[in-house]
Structure formats: C-alpha cells, structure tokens
Amino acid sequence: MTIAAGSLSRIAVASQLGDEINARIAAHASQPVLRPLGPDELPWRLAEAADVLLVRPLASIWRSAPADPPPGWPGPVKLVMSVSAGIDFFPSWLLDAPAVTCARGVNAAPIAEYVLAAILNRAKRFDSVQYRRPEEFRQTELQGLHGQTLGLAGYGAIGQEVARRAHAFGMRILALRRSAWDADPGVEAVRDIAELAARSDHLVLALPATAQTRHIVDAAVLARAKPGLHLVNIARGALVDQEALREALDRGWVGAATLDVTDPEPLEEGHWLYTHKAVRLTPHISWSSGSDSGRLTEKLLDNFGRFVRGDALLDVVDPARGY
Amino acid sequence: MTIAAGSLSRIAVASQLGDEINARIAAHASQPVLRPLGPDELPWRLAEAADVLLVRPLASIWRSAPADPPPGWPGPVKLVMSVSAGIDFFPSWLLDAPAVTCARGVNAAPIAEYVLAAILNRAKRFDSVQYRRPEEFRQTELQGLHGQTLGLAGYGAIGQEVARRAHAFGMRILALRRSAWDADPGVEAVRDIAELAARSDHLVLALPATAQTRHIVDAAVLARAKPGLHLVNIARGALVDQEALREALDRGWVGAATLDVTDPEPLEEGHWLYTHKAVRLTPHISWSSGSDSGRLTEKLLDNFGRFVRGDALLDVVDPARGY
Numbered sequence: 287m288t289i290a291a292g293s294l295s296r297i298a299v300a301s302q303l304g305d306e307i308n309a310r311i312a313a314h315a316s317q318p319v320l321r322p323l324g325p326d327e328l329p330w331r332l333a334e335a336a337d338v339l340l341v342r343p344l345a346s347i348w349r350s351a352p353a354d355p356p357p358g359w360p361g362p363v364k365l366v367m368s369v370s371a372g373i374d375f376f377p378s379w380l381l382d383a384p385a386v387t388c389a390r391g392v393n394a395a396p397i398a399e400y401v402l403a404a405i406l407n408r409a410k411r412f413d414s415v416q417y418r419r420p421e422e423f424r425q426t427e428l429q430g431l432h433g434q435t436l437g438l439a440g441y442g443a444i445g446q447e448v449a450r451r452a453h454a455f456g457m458r459i460l461a462l463r464r465s466a467w468d469a470d471p472g473v474e475a476v477r478d479i480a481e482l483a484a485r486s487d488h489l490v491l492a493l494p495a496t497a498q499t500r501h502i503v504d505a506a507v508l509a510r511a512k513p514g515l516h517l518v519n520i521a522r523g524a525l526v527d528q529e530a531l532r533e534a535l536d537r538g539w540v541g542a543a544t545l546d547v548t549d550p551e552p553l554e555e556g557h558w559l560y561t562h563k564a565v566r567l568t569p570h571i572s573w574s575s576g577s578d579s580g581r582l583t584e585k586l587l588d589n590f591g592r593f594v595r596g597d598a599l600l601d602v603v604d605p606a607r608g609y
Numbered sequence: 610m611t612i613a614a615g616s617l618s619r620i621a622v623a624s625q626l627g628d629e630i631n632a633r634i635a636a637h638a639s640q641p642v643l644r645p646l647g648p649d650e651l652p653w654r655l656a657e658a659a660d661v662l663l664v665r666p667l668a669s670i671w672r673s674a675p676a677d678p679p680p681g682w683p684g685p686v687k688l689v690m691s692v693s694a695g696i697d698f699f700p701s702w703l704l705d706a707p708a709v710t711c712a713r714g715v716n717a718a719p720i721a722e723y724v725l726a727a728i729l730n731r732a733k734r735f736d737s738v739q740y741r742r743p744e745e746f747r748q749t750e751l752q753g754l755h756g757q758t759l760g761l762a763g764y765g766a767i768g769q770e771v772a773r774r775a776h777a778f779g780m781r782i783l784a785l786r787r788s789a790w791d792a793d794p795g796v797e798a799v800r801d802i803a804e805l806a807a808r809s810d811h812l813v814l815a816l817p818a819t820a821q822t823r824h825i826v827d828a829a830v831l832a833r834a835k836p837g838l839h840l841v842n843i844a845r846g847a848l849v850d851q852e853a854l855r856e857a858l859d860r861g862w863v864g865a866a867t868l869d870v871t872d873p874e875p876l877e878e879g880h881w882l883y884t885h886k887a888v889r890l891t892p893h894i895s896w897s898s899g900s901d902s903g904r905l906t907e908k909l910l911d912n913f914g915r916f917v918r919g920d921a922l923l924d925v926v927d928p929a930r931g932y
Contacts, residue, residue, distance in 0.1 A: 395753065395755055396751065396753045399729060399755075399778060400733055400751070403730060403732070403735060406722060406726035406729055406730075407726060407729075409726070412726060412730055412735070412889070415891050415892070417883070417891055418884070419883070420875040420876065420877065420878055422875075422892060423892045423893070425892065426891075426894055426897075429898060429899050431722055433899075450777060451777045454773055454777035455722060455774060456718070552743040552745075552746035554743065555742060555743055560742070566735070567740050569745060569746045569748065570746070574750050574751040575755070576753055576756075
C-alpha cells in the first residue's frame with residue numbers, strides 16, 4: 287500500500303525510539319521535525335501534532351492504554367511504524383491509523399540462530415552430559431539431527447530462516463502455513479498443528495498471536511505429540527496452553543520445551559516454568575544479537591523514505607488479519 | 610592403493626568389533642572365516658592365522674601393546690581396518706601392515722553438529738542466561754553468528770562439514786590446512802595457527818594428532834588469540850597445551866573452551882578441567898549419534914569388498930604422514 291507525505295512542508299515525527307535511531311530519522315533528506323517521547327509520555331496525546339508515530343512495545347505506556355480510541359484519533363497521523371515484529375502488544379485502535387508498518391523479519395536471522403541452538407542443545411544433551419569424574423567417560427550417547435524431523439508452525443520470515451539452516455543439517459522439514467502456498471523444495475506442507483506435533487522431533491512455533499492462534503498448542507495437540515517432542519516457542523506465549531504443557535511434560539508426552547516467550551511476561555514470582563527440569567526458559571531475548579539495531583534502522587529509514595516519496599510501503603500490517 | 614585378497618580360498622578375518630558388524634562381514638559373498646576377539650585377546654597373536662585384522666581403539670589391548678613389532682609381524686596379515694578416524698591410539702608397527710585403512714569421515718556429520726552446538730551455545734549464552742525471577746526479564750543480550758569469524762584448524766572431512774553448516778549462518782570462515790589447496794568458495798586460507806587464533810571468534814581444532822601437531826595450540830598462540838576467543842576441540846587432547854590454556858582462560862585471553870577431548874583420557878580424578886567455569890567438557894562423545902553404526906558398517910563392507918575384488922581401497926592411512 288502507499289500513503290504519501292504529500293504536500294506536508296516538514297513532516298512531524300513523534301518517536302518512542304532511542305536517540306540513535308531518532309538521529310538517523312531526523313537526518314533524512316526531507317528534514318522531518320523529530321519529537322522524542324519520554325518513557326512516560328503518551329504518544330496519542332501528540333497525535334494532533336504528529337504525521338508519523340514511531341512506536342515500540344513499551345509496557346509503561348501500552349499496558350495502560352485506553353481500550354477505546356482517544357478523542358480525535360488518528361487526527362493528522364498518517365503512518366504508525368512499529369519496531370516490533372508482532373503488533374499484539376498495541377491497542378487495536380492504533381492499527382486504525384491510515385497505515386501501520388511493523389519490523390517483520392528484521393530479527394529473523396538471530397531468532398533462527400536461537401532456534402537451532404535450542405535444537406542442537408537438545409540433540410547434543412549439553413544440559414545433561416555429566417563428565418566430572420573418570421568413571422563418567424563415554425557414558426552418554428548423543429542424537430544426530432540427520433534424519434530428525436523439524437516441524438515449523440508458521441513459515442514466514444522466521445520459519446524460512448530456520449528452514450534454510452536446518453537444511454544444512456539434513457533435517458526433514460514440515461511446515462504449517464495459514465495461507466495456501468507452494469512449499470519450497472525440501473519443505474513438506476502439512477494440514478494442521480496436530481499432525482505437525484505428531485510427526486516432529488522438534489516443533490517450532492513461529493506464528494503471530496491472533497484470536498485464531500491463541501492456545502493453538504493445547505491439550506489435544508500435546509496428547510498426540512510424537513513421544514519425546516521438543517517444543518520451541520520464539521513467537522508469543524499465548525500460542526501455548528501452559529497448563530496443558532505442564533501436564534504433557536510431567537506425563538512425559540512431551541520431552542522438553544525451550545521457551546523464549548511466556549504468557550504473561552514476565553512471569554509472576556515463583557511460576558513453575560522458572561524451575562521445571564524439562565524447560566529451558568529465556569526472557570524474550572531470542573531476537574537479540576550484537577548487530578540487530580543496524581538492520582532495524584535501515585528498515586525504518588527505507589520505509590520512511592517510501593512514505594516521503596509516496597512509494598509502496600513494506601511490511602504493512604493488516605489489522606483484519608492481525609499481523 | 611590396492612591390495613588384493615588374490616588367490617586365498619577363504620579369507621580369515623580376526624575382529625575386535627561387535628557382533629552386529631562381524632555378522633555383516635561374515636555374510637559377505639566371499640564367505641570369509643570370521644574370528645571374533647574377546648576384549649582381552651591380543652590380535653597380533655592371531656596374526657599368523659589372519660589375512661585381515663579389524664581393530665578398534667580398545668584401551669585394555671592397545672595401551673599395553675609392545676613398542677616393538679611382535680615376532681613374525683605382520684605374517685599373513687595383508688589388511689588392517691580401523692573403526693576409528695585417528696590412528697594415534699595404535700602402536701606404530703601396526704601401521705606397517707601392507708595396508709591400513711581408517712574410518713575417516715564416518716562421523717564427520719555428528720561431529721560437525723556438535724561443533725555448531727558449541728558455537729551456538731556460546732553465542733546464545735545458554736549456560737549463563739538467568740531467568741528465574743521477574744526482575745531478570747530481558748536483562749541479557751545475545752550474540753549473532755552473522756559476521757562472526759570461524760577458524761578451522763584442519764579442513765578434512767570434519768572441517769568441511771562444519772564449514773557447510775556455518776555457511777548457512779553467514780559466518781566468515783578461515784581455514785588452515787597442512788597441504789596446499791585451492792580454498793573452497795567462501796573459505797579463506799590462512800598461513801598458520803597463530804593467525805587463525807588471532808582472527809577467529811571460534812577456533813575449531815579438527816587436525817590429526819601427530820608429532821607435528823602436538824601442542825599446536827600453545828602459550829604463544831593463546832597469547833595472540835582474539836580477545837574472548839572460544840576454543841572448540843573435537844580432535845585430540847594432545848593438540849592443546851592444557852596448562853597454557855588454563856592460564857589463558859584465567860587471564861581472560863581466551864573466553865571459553867568446549868573440549869570433547871583431553872590429554873589424557875579420561876582425566877584423572879579432580880583435574881581442573883572437570884570444574885573450570887569457562888570450560889564445557891564432554892567425554893569424547895561428539896562422534897556419537899543415533900545412527901552412526903550404519904555408516905561405519907557400510908564403509909567397512911565397502912572397503913572389504915574392494916579388498917576381495919582387488920579394487921583401490923578408500924581411506925588408506927599413510928604411516929609417514931601419521932594419518
């Protein structure tokens with residue numbers, strides 16, 4: 287879709303982002319007027335004065351956002367650009383702006399690395415190999431990825447980056463995708479999540495959180511899972527019925543879970559996921575890498591330039607679809 | 610090289626291997642006479658009656674083997690086939706048999722998986738991420754492999770399998786190889802181990818243990834290492850001066866070490882490597898996978914068939930080169 291800055295003399299940008307990205311936007315040839323927002327400033331209060339909003343999933347702001355659109359929204363706002371890939375963190379009215387873009391795919395490479403780290407860690411038993419005494423020499427057998435099956439629930443940017451790396455290890459790859467598609471060579475399309483769980487050694491969740499995907503991994507799916515299944519969730523905690531997962535782990539239907547996301551985040555003090563032996567829990571950091579801010583900045587600047595010129599925007603959110 | 614069974618009416622095979630492989634060899638069309646050896650039987654005592662010896666690195670036998678060739682060696686023995694990739698475990702006279710083959714490359718895939726597991730484990734901080742309480746949410750930053758440099762000391766079957774997988778992660782790859790070579794696309798040849806250590810984020814040792822490679826990673830190499838270097842050794846413990854490594858880890862010249870091999874094996878009770886915080890130690894199991902015995906058996910049968918037919922043998926050991 288296109289939405290153009292049009293006849294604006296100077297574009298007003300209100301930004302929740304950091305100094306570095308703000309400076310790069312402010313340096314754009316169109317000479318926008320940049321208004322940085324403090325961590326407690328409500329971006330929609332500025333809507334009357336901003337053409338573009340740059341937003342991030344800041345808990346202090348968005349958790350307490352009104353459910354209904356604020357008076358006058360969206361006013362002059364033509365474009366909302368989110369630095370997150372998912373938009374489930376934001377109130378639904380924010381997505382009613384003329385155009386909303388997200389940072390889809392920006393972190394696909396580091397997230398795919400995290401997924402392979404999780405898969406290899408399980409296969410190579412890095413958490414359980416004991417070698418602290420001479421008697422423990424060569425007492426463990428490891429697994430090989432060659433011939434194991436990887437199930438991808440979701441085959442967007444992240445799923446595809448995972449598949450590309452998993453191919454190099456000779457894994458069999460199955461993928462579930464919402465829309466009809468011609469599967470890539472070496473990727474077999476499957477019909478539903480239950481079949482995916484039943485056939486996979488490692489099941490990776492790389493789906494957006496929507497009303498349709500909430501608890502897509504539920505008790506019924508877990509009960510049919512391939513024995514010893516390793517569940518990897520790098521998407522959103524709400525995709526998994528956590529209580530059903532607990533039972534599946536405790537009964538041994540599922541062998542292990544690597545969870546970078548939970549519902550809610552952070553988990554409350556003392557939550558069982560913090561200490562379950564079969565769970566590797568990380569605090570929503572799989573996107574993190576030493577060099578991601580560069581990719582994100584380039585993507586934002588690219589889309590900002592498209593807005594200024596009136597060219598088609600990339601990674602436009604479809605509010606009806608939910609991502 | 611070729612060495613043929615020739616006019617032998619039935620080939621006599623003495624084997625240190627397991628029942629399953631022995632049965633496969635015995636079932637060969639040439640109808641060999643198979644003599645399984647118990648764990649305490651000295652294979653060279655049988656040399657007078659065996660055309661082929663199948664050997665494995667069995668400590669109870671080879672640790673106490675005589676340094677000099679036993680009287681009458683090699684007698685009728687025409688071929689020694691080892692199921693290990695390295696031949697440093699065997700006495701040098703064993704390699705004076707007319708032909709010696711090893712299981713080079715059989716375990717390259719699972720070993721390459723182990724190496725990538727080690728690299729990803731370090732980059733994704735799976736050993737150090739803390740998330741046991743709400744306050745620890747998002748307090749850690751991970752590394753990305755994209756743009757990191759992988760140094761391969763040795764570019765045989767294992768080095769090449771590691772490189773193929775590392776390419777899928779966008780790593781820069783450097784390799785040191787003993788013999789002159791045209792580097793593969795995307796692999797830069799480097800001159801010496803010191804340069805390799807100085808330029809790599811992860812340095813993987815995939816060299817045979819020979820007189821020339823003993824302590825190839827010594828104090829001088831470690832002192833020039835790239836700060837934070839991660840050393841991965843899946844080859845032989847003798848490649849590393851372990852005391853120099855200890856100092857390099859303690860001084861912070863080297864960031865971490867993942868060691869599947871040590872010198873000696875197993876380590877004596879209470880050895881510092883068992884408990885050093887910057888060391889991941891595994892008990893020489895990187896070759897292990899759910900399906901390796903199949904590959905090994907096929908390789909042995911292939912070479913046995915070549916011997917029977919008088920065709921060129923594969924993976925022949927060069928005693929002068931030491932592997």
